[in-house]
Amino acid sequence: xxxxxxxxxxxxxxxxxxxxxxxxxxxxxxxxxxxxxxxxxxxxxxxxxxxxxxxxxxxxxxxxxxxxxxxxxxxxxxxxxxxxxxxxxxxxxxxxxxxxxxxxxxxxxxxxxxxxxxxxxxxxxxxxxxxxxx
Amino acid sequence: xxxxxxxxxxxxxxxxxxxxxxxxxxxxxxxxxxxxxxxxxxxxxxxxxxxxxxxxxxxxxxxxxxxxxxxxxxxxxxxxxxxxxxxxxxxxxxxxxxxxxxxxxxxxxxxxxxxxxxxxxxxxxxxxxxxxxxxxxxxxxxxxxxxxxxxxxxxxxxxxxxxxx
Numbered sequence: 001x002x003x004x005x006x007x008x009x010x011x012x013x014x015x016x017x018x019x020x021x022x023x024x025x026x027x028x029x030x031x032x033x034x035x036x037x038x039x040x041x042x043x044x045x046x047x048x049x050x051x052x053x054x055x056x057x058x059x060x061x062x063x064x065x066x067x068x069x070x071x072x073x074x075x076x077x078x079x080x081x082x083x084x085x086x087x088x089x090x091x092x093x094x095x096x097x098x099x100x101x102x103x104x105x106x107x108x109x110x111x112x113x114x115x116x117x118x119x120x121x122x123x124x125x126x127x128x129x130x131x132x133x134x
Numbered sequence: 135x136x137x138x139x140x141x142x143x144x145x146x147x148x149x150x151x152x153x154x155x156x157x158x159x160x161x162x163x164x165x166x167x168x169x170x171x172x173x174x175x176x177x178x179x180x181x182x183x184x185x186x187x188x189x190x191x192x193x194x195x196x197x198x199x200x201x202x203x204x205x206x207x208x209x210x211x212x213x214x215x216x217x218x219x220x221x222x223x224x225x226x227x228x229x230x231x232x233x234x235x236x237x238x239x240x241x242x243x244x245x246x247x248x249x250x251x252x253x254x255x256x257x258x259x260x261x262x263x264x265x266x267x268x269x270x271x272x273x274x275x276x277x278x279x280x281x282x283x284x285x286x287x288x289x290x291x292x293x294x295x296x297x298x299x
Contacts, residue, residue, distance in 0.1 A: 053185040053224075055148030056178075061185075061224055062279040105276070131277070134224075 002058045004101070004132060006048045006065075012098030013043055013067050019098075020089040021082055029070065039073040039082060050134055062104075063132040071124040072116070079122035083110065086126060097130070104131040135298045138254035146254065147187040149221065150180045151231055152247040159245045159264040165294030172262040172296060176251050182231050184221040185281075187250055190261065192293075193217055216263050216288040225272050225280040235284055239270035245289055256298075263293040 010028065017026045021041055029042035045067050050060040069086060073079035091108040111125040152159065152175050164171050195214030200207035223232060238244040243266070250261040265286040274280045 052145070053183065054145050054187055055183070056181065059183045064277075107277075133279075 002134070003050065003060060004063050004134060006045065008100050009048065009065060009067075009130070009132075010045055012100040013045060015098030015100070016090070017041055017043060017069065017086065021085050024082060039078050041072070041082065041086075042070045044068045044070075060134055062134050063130070065130055065132070067128045067130065069126045069128060071126070072119075072121040074121060076113075076122045079113065079124050083113075083124040083126060086128075090128060102133065104133055106130055135256050135258075137259055137297050137299045138252060138257045140254055142252055142254060144187065146252055148176075148251050148253070149182045149184050149187060150175045150177070150249045150251060151182055151234065153180050153231075153234075155234065155237060157244070157246045159289075160247045160262065162290070162292045162294075165247070165262045165264070165292055166296075169260065169296035169298055172247065172249050172260055172294070173258065173298065175247065175249050176258070176260065180231065182221070182223060182235070183229075184223045186222070188217075188219050188221065190217055190219055190250060213291060215291045216293040218285055218287045219265075220269070220283060220285045222281050222283050225274075225282040232282065235267045236270050236282075238267035239284060242266065242268070248286060259295065259297040261293065261295055263288045265289055 014026060014028060024039050024041060025037055026041045026043065029044050045065060048063060048065040050063045053059040053061065071079055071083045071086070073082060087108050087110060090106045093106040094104060097103045107129040109127045109129070111127055113122065113124045116123050160171055192214040193216070195212045197210040197212055199210055226232065238246060245264050245266055247262060247264050252259045265288045267284050268287055269285040270282065272280060272282045
């Protein structure tokens with residue numbers, strides 16, 4: 001029950017999302033250099049945390065990080081369709097995420113849709129909670 | 135080496151168990167006096183990765199004496215047994231030590247020595263007791279880790295403090 005690698009999480013998320021929405025590009029949202037395509041996804045990994053228990057450093061619980069995924073598209077219909085692809089493929093998913101680590105369950109929560117007036121892009125925000133055994 | 139000389143957070147406490155499917159628990163006087171014997175159990179292979187160590191120590195034990203029709207009464211403390219301790223452990227179906235505890239609970243007859251260790255650097259203080267396991271249950275609520283809960287009931291009024299000072 002050691003510490004899981006957040007870097008591996010990130011690689012797996014990138015691979016898994018890319019598989020779901022291909023050929024739409026997928027980016028980790030470390031910067032804003034993505035905004036040239038008509039449709040694209042970004043994701044942000046947050047709340048990586050295994051609870052620590054008493055005694056040895058390795059005594060940790062399961063991880064339930066959240067991967068916030070933003071779907072951007074110039075047309076509303078495309079935006080909804082892309083978000084629906086993610087929802088269909090990953091809500092309740094169990095398996096080897098991105099071929100890298102076992103996820104017991106993914107819980108996708110469709111938060112809201114909105115419009116980014118600066119970039120003229122429709123946007124849908126999804127929160128995906130991963131249950132990752134330790 | 136010395137006794138830990140700090141106020142310790144509860145996180146430093148660990149639970150270790152005597153290994154083996156058919157253990158012979160350590161005798162009373164050894165629990166009390168011999169650090170070397172009980173500290174032999176304090177190795178990684180005997181660790182039970184419980185979430186937290188509950189309050190442990192002695193129960194209150196007292197005979198309340200009174201005579202009907204008299205103003206005279208008395209409370210007479212007697213030697214008190216250690217608490218029963220309930221632990222929560224993440225349920226890993228192949229954890230060898232957890233399987234031993236499950237087997238003990240299933241048997242209901244196996245006495246085993248357990249050690250709670252407080253370690254500060256090279257300094258260690260141990261609380262050892264002999265107990266039987268009981269009330270072994272697993273809670274598989276979704277959205278959280280599957281947890282098993284078990285209770286250790288100390289036996290024979292036995293427990294002992296020791297340290298490596």
